[in-house]
Amino acid sequence: MKQENYLRVGRIINTHGLKGELKIQVITDSPQERFAPQTRLYLHQPQGSTYLPVEVQKARPQLKFWLVQLNQITDLTTAEKYKNWELMIVQADLPPLSEKQYYYHQILGITVYDQKRGYLGKVQDIMALGPNDVWVVQDQVGSEILIPILPTVLLQVDVQEQTAQVALPAGLIDED
Template structure:
């Protein structure tokens, strides 16, 4: 069975010419929303995807605005509100060395170079210069780990283990 990955949610229409507002959930909006790309729309209460080909893409405020081929006015796209845009695993692109998809990192166990168990990654924040991994530690305490080479020493997504060397004051 094909595994699907969420790349955005249609939250509203925009104007009367078939444009939709999307809250993006992808690290690569320029690539993912490129004209001609195909996205699959999953509507609430339906497990059958609707295949949509991107006709136009632009960014506006905190949204991605998309139009799809063959859907030229607001009446065509109003029913898409609250739909989730997804791509199959086969459409995930190859990444550079030391780059990972969020789904590969979330759920990984974090240990120190000394073998001390820290916790499990539950979320990834993207505040700016580098990502920050949220780790649920012992007793439910959340720890923030910056994804920088000084701290993260090894990432093994197959074994779901990340080795860190915590700098002074990190915990």
């Protein structure tokens, strides 16, 4: 499979115990689902092209991390080989979202237009700030515009066309 068909859900930051349990930095909104027993994941070395299929045996939260035991890794020596590797899922395995909900990978890179100002730039990052996300949009000169994603601000997203229409609140960007 091509790299764009995979999405990162975690990064192995350390080992835990002698039986090959992995300490995972979570990069997903639903770790209970992503690390559920019998779930298929893929081990990926950053800057590598190999995706090794693995299956979750068990998983549990520990503070802000997760401890994950994979069926294919049963000892500390083997587990240590995978430090700093990523845990991936196949994009096609993602459940569908409700209307007007989007996965981050669908939003990153899209072009944003304001209904009054026209072209604003492209989404470079998304900040999850509690009640709503904030899109970090980089304009043509490299400046950042922070757009709160609220029903009154985000008017339309076209995932196929990679565009979004917004109505920026007054005073959000410097007009000078």
